[in-house]
Amino acid sequence: MAGVRKKVGVLISGRGSNMTALLAAAAAPDYPAEIVLVLANREDAGGLATASAKGIPTACVPHRPFKGDRAAHERAVAEALDAAGVEIICLAGYMRLLTPWFVGRYAGRMLNIHPSLLPAFPGVDTHARALEAGVKLHGCTVHLVTEGMDEGPILAQAAVPVLPDDSEEALAARVLAQEHLIYPMVLADFAAERPGSAPSPGAVLCNPLPAPPAVS
Numbered sequence: 001m002a003g004v005r006k007k008v009g010v011l012i013s014g015r016g017s018n019m020t021a022l023l024a025a026a027a028a029p030d031y032p033a034e035i036v037l038v039l040a041n042r043e044d045a046g047g048l049a050t051a052s053a054k055g056i057p058t059a060c061v062p063h064r065p066f067k068g069d070r071a072a073h074e075r076a077v078a079e080a081l082d083a084a085g086v087e088i089i090c091l092a093g094y095m096r097l098l099t100p101w102f103v104g105r106y107a108g109r110m111l112n113i114h115p116s117l118l119p120a121f122p123g124v125d126t127h128a129r130a131l132e133a134g135v136k137l138h139g140c141t142v143h144l145v146t147e148g149m150d151e152g153p154i155l156a157q158a159a160v161p162v163l164p165d166d167s168e169e170a171l172a173a174r175v176l177a178q179e180h181l182i183y184p185m186v187l188a189d190f191a192a193e194r195p196g197s198a199p200s201p202g203a204v205l206c207n208p209l210p211a212p213p214a215v216s
């Protein structure tokens with residue numbers, strides 16, 4: 001019998017393709033987490049409609065009415081998460097800087113996906129910056145959220161090549177495909193409280209790697 005599934009809240013600000021990947025994974029009966037809430041800080045976040053259409057509870061807590069009172073906005077977000085019984089938060093394109101209060105409240109149980117091989121290219125415009133820097137490998141990172149932006153302990157990364165004449169869009173799409181593979185994989189391991197072990201089958205290069213075959 002499957003164990004108790006961890007309750008996950010996904011925070012988004014936009015299209016929510018990573019959220020959709022998490023929902024798809026969590027649809028499997030043996031997935032160790034269930035998405036109990038998708039919350040956005042923008043009413044026009046496309047991911048809200050996607051989640052609703054799949055029957056997932058959604059909430060919108062727009063930040064604008066709080067007029068710069070970041071803490072008050074976060075208290076409202078936390079209330080919604082608490083009301084849904086959220087145990088683990090997955091940030092998935094949630095474009096808000098978080099206060100130490102919010103980070104501390106969810107310490108050790110808040111994940112983020114970032115579109116670069118951290119610690120390279122924290123912050124925004126990662127694909128353009130990777131092209132500008134001339135790196136030959138780029139990718140994505142799932143990490144625990146700590147107070148420093150994009151600085152928390154790394155749980156998994158997937159790397160992709162940067163090809164000659166790549167456009168920002170082409171590179172972003174190549175990385176995004178890997179994001180959709182590793183985020184559900186990491187959440188599964190995290191929710192099941194097992195160290196990362198499963199490979200991402202479609203990844204060009206993914207760490208953690210599969211366990212080596214046993215030597216007899």
Ligand code: GRF
Nearest residue numbers: 015016017018093113114115
């Ligand atoms: C992704 O590239 C993610 O890594 C970054 O924001 C983007 C969100 O895309 N944090 P989506 O909304 O999941 O499609």
